[in-house]
Amino acid sequence: MPEAQFDDRSLFSASVQGVPDFWRELPGILWSFDSGRPDPATFPIDDMTRLNEFVLRTQTDGALQYGDGYDEMMYGFPGLRDQLAERSQGDDGRDIDRTAVLLTSGAVQAISLALKAFVDPGDVIAVEAPTWGAVISTARGRGADVVAIPMDGEGLQVDLLEQELDRLDRQQRRFKLLYVIAAFNTPTGVSLSLERRHRLLDMAARRRFVVLEDNTYRDLRYDGPALPTLFGLDESGLVVQVGSFSKTMAPALRLGWATGHPDVIAALTGVRTDLGVSQWVARVMSEFLREGLFDAHLQSIRSFYRTKLTMTEAALHAHCDPWVSWVTPEGGFFLWVELDPRIDGKLVMRNALARGVLVRAGERFFGDPNHGRQQFRVSFGKLPIGGIQSGISRLGEAMTESRR
Ligand SMILES: Cc1ncc(COP(=O)(O)O)c(C=O)c1O
Numbered sequence: 168m169p170e171a172q173f174d175d176r177s178l179f180s181a182s183v184q185g186v187p188d189f190w191r192e193l194p195g196i197l198w199s200f201d202s203g204r205p206d207p208a209t210f211p212i213d214d215m216t217r218l219n220e221f222v223l224r225t226q227t228d229g230a231l232q233y234g235d236g237y238d239e240m241m242y243g244f245p246g247l248r249d250q251l252a253e254r255s256q257g258d259d260g261r262d263i264d265r266t267a268v269l270l271t272s273g274a275v276q277a278i279s280l281a282l283k284a285f286v287d288p289g290d291v292i293a294v295e296a297p298t299w300g301a302v303i304s305t306a307r308g309r310g311a312d313v314v315a316i317p318m319d320g321e322g323l324q325v326d327l328l329e330q331e332l333d334r335l336d337r338q339q340r341r342f343k344l345l346y347v348i349a350a351f352n353t354p355t356g357v358s359l360s361l362e363r364r365h366r367l368l369d370m371a372a373r374r375r376f377v378v379l380e381d382n383t384y385r386d387l388r389y390d391g392p393a394l395p396t397l398f399g400l401d402e403s404g405l406v407v408q409v410g411s412f413s414k415t416m417a418p419a420l421r422l423g424w425a426t427g428h429p430d431v432i433a434a435l436t437g438v439r440t441d442l443g444v445s446q447w448v449a450r451v452m453s454e455f456l457r458e459g460l461f462d463a464h465l466q467s468i469r470s471f472y473r474t475k476l477t478m479t480e481a482a483l484h485a486h487c488d489p490w491v492s493w494v495t496p497e498g499g500f501f502l503w504v505e506l507d508p509r510i511d512g513k514l515v516m517r518n519a520l521a522r523g524v525l526v527r528a529g530e531r532f533f534g535d536p537n538h539g540r541q542q543f544r545v546s547f548g549k550l551p552i553g554g555i556q557s558g559i560s561r562l563g564e565a566m567t568e569s570r571r
Pocket of ligand 1: 203413
């Protein structure tokens, strides 16, 4: 039988776009400093195998069915929601219960649900520049206009946001939501300063917009004291915080969450069209927490990634000086590298690829191809420790070869 062909693209809705080039499999990549994936060496395989068996044998029906009733199905396994609420009491200093917690398929679904719950076509949202590009495309897919507010060494420039909101007011545009990666921004690693956190929350309360706080990397702090979260500082009910077990446990769990005012969490739940996250996976994770394994695991992976960060910086100094500069991040997986103007940024990417090295081009974080050409993101998350030095040395060669 001949292979079936689909050749009528006019059947697709306007939402369907081509797969961007950067998602395609790149041949010959030997050193990937590209994605925000965790190092497989950190996966707690033995405990997860043991707890998986325990859950399947002792909670068979609960684990392998849809959740029992609307709340359990749509909000997710109550035991894990209780535990996340309890952790929020410690991490955010908030006295919340499970009604303030929704389990999602990764932080990415929590973000999509928040955009769906708050943003109509024609509304305006703001992001930091640079930021995680996926959010820009999701918001644009909902018909929102996205304005990018520059960051500096203290994070989002709150004054510039205020100016932008004044401008939108004059145009009678409805501003709905700010997406902010307040802890270790992707890609810069910069965190929003405490003083700006307060000012931002004052502004949100005064002007009535939602603050979507992405806390995905928060548990991966290697240095410096943890700052109070926006969700913890907020008194207006306008902050929705999203979190994830992807970076600390494993992305394939597809387990994230949103925390916020119970009415807001109910709205997010109301716009979800799946039938909730896996009860099975949520129960395995819940047992991991119940046995007290998660905090010990965090401690061990923090020290592991701190070592990788140090090694990556040493390799950049050894092989890429004097062409690069960056600010050491206090956490997360990324170094945001600025290239000397004497080096052609585009050419470096090409020459690095020819040597089997992939870093992520700066343009990807601005939603605008005219920005970030002399910058790129180096992730020290997934690449094995043994590959850091050799990969960066090839990157250094690619730079020397890319002088203008
Ligand atoms: C800032 C940020 N938020 C969210 C995510 C997605 O996390 P999850 O796997 O929980 O959907 C990523 C992944 O790269 C990220 O960088």
